[in-house]
Amino acid sequence: MTTPILVLGNVNVDLVLGPVDGWPAIGTEIEVERAEMRAGGSAGNTALALTGLAEPHLMVASTGDDPNGVWLRGEFDLACCDWIDDPGMTTTTVGIVHKGGDRVFFTTPGHLQRATPQALLARVPTAPRPGAVAILSGNLLMPAIRDATSNILVALRERGWTTAIDPGWPPQGFTAPTRAMFGEWLALADHALLNEEEVAALTGGDGASALVAAMRTGTVLVVKRGPAGALALGGGEDFSVSAPTVEVIDTVGAGDSFNAAYLAAMVAGEPLRDALARGVEVASRAVSTYPRRYSE
Template sequence: MTSRPICVLGNLNVDLVMGPLADWPQPGTETFVDRCDFRAGGSAGNTALVLQRLGARAGLVSATGDDALAVMLAEPFYGPLDRIARLPGRSGITVGVAHPDSDRSFLSYAGHLDRTDLGFFREALAGWPLDGALALISGGFAMPGLHRHQRALLDHLRLEGAEVAIDPGWPDDGWTPRNRAEALSCAEAADHLLLNDKEITGLTGRDTADAAVTALAETLASDTTIVVKCGARGAIAAGPSGRHEATAAACAPFDTVGAGDAFNAGYLAALAKGHDIGHALQAGTDTAGAVIAAFPRETGPIAAPGRRRSA
């Protein structure tokens, strides 16, 4: 089966994951944790790395700073469809703090991500085979230079012939009226809207993911597929092909950082191979489970996921 190319656009930065941490340290004190991993990450970077492990025909369009970390960040992305630029300034860093219940909190320094704006991405996409491709904009709210212009980038991708997906992430200043309006404008231009359960309830103001999906479906175009990643509860999707659910295998991971990004990779890789939404939803769920099962993160191949359990 011929697979369509997948273009991942967004944030590439260093991820420092530490924990577990039950309580935040008091000012002026020092706390030691048992586990740590230092790796290339960011929402788009995580998805692109998992697509490599799935053997997908994919490329990352992103950037690093011009410091010593740039070499580590760019090293995994040497394929013919990767476009990694160096921008002035220090590379962005995210510290992920793992909690005993497998949840996590983040502290982020944007660094070079301030300069990954609309002009940068349009220039970096020159020559990329977008016609017929799948394109994901990931981590838009983590890129101060882009997030007010995500809709324009989505429109550009669509004009170039791509089927587009968006995973905006969590806005730094919360779901303000302006951030909601921006996210909804982008969702209107997307074929696939990929959110987690906290993001979709924050966006819509509803109490549950199910209620949020119903409310959002009434707002968006009928050809938009809304996907909600619910962690250990699996995932749900609603769109032109109806409603679908996927179940997650039982596990107790230490590090869930990037689980949603891994889901995005499995979901898009399945769509690129021509599978339907139900299969893709399960593939995303299975891929996320396979990735977060290991700490530190592995880099080897992941077996083809996506056994269809429900539709």
């Protein structure tokens, strides 16, 4: 399948519960208003948003061969997926939504722990045209993929892809080795898509400008700021876009929905400012609709 957007990374089962107002005491039980089992993972959420936006794409990802894996594959457009078979259990994430819409995640190891760069790269095609984009997301949850991320970014560029990366939050925290890895990745990617909490933790509070100084010339850093919108730095440009006021249902996958719309706009040749605005618009709609919608 030849498409201008390639999605690589983590796909897993999401069980979203909430909202909660603080944590219950250990040994007690509370009721929540809503529970939803849905396809998720950073790459998965991006692919779902691209499908919702009717944007041509190909996702290369793995699942386990258990019932959850079978169900998970059925939630995606078969024509847009190249699935890697992994014997064993499928990774599950439980997302607890707090009042106000923010969230916390609990993730089981499952198939993501067994994902390999060899299986991934064996299925990566040559880019169909200049400007086609490949995004690698959620790689921090896949140890072998994480350790090979620099090599994967190089391989993608050699095959003609413009590269984007959204690693997510490291389970071990932003240790010195993790910061060093991020530095390598930012020096290789064309688009770095981070949220403001990640930027703050990565820089020790120095802010996005500190990251831009370490990036390759031409790399664009996008900082996703939730209800405050997003900003972009690099490529000779520096500007922000505000978000509309919406009633938030849950923010799980908000950044991934942003990624989908942003990259689709970039592939279409839209200016960076317009791509940023498109990402904010789609993410705002995604977090405020149930069932989730990405377009009007």
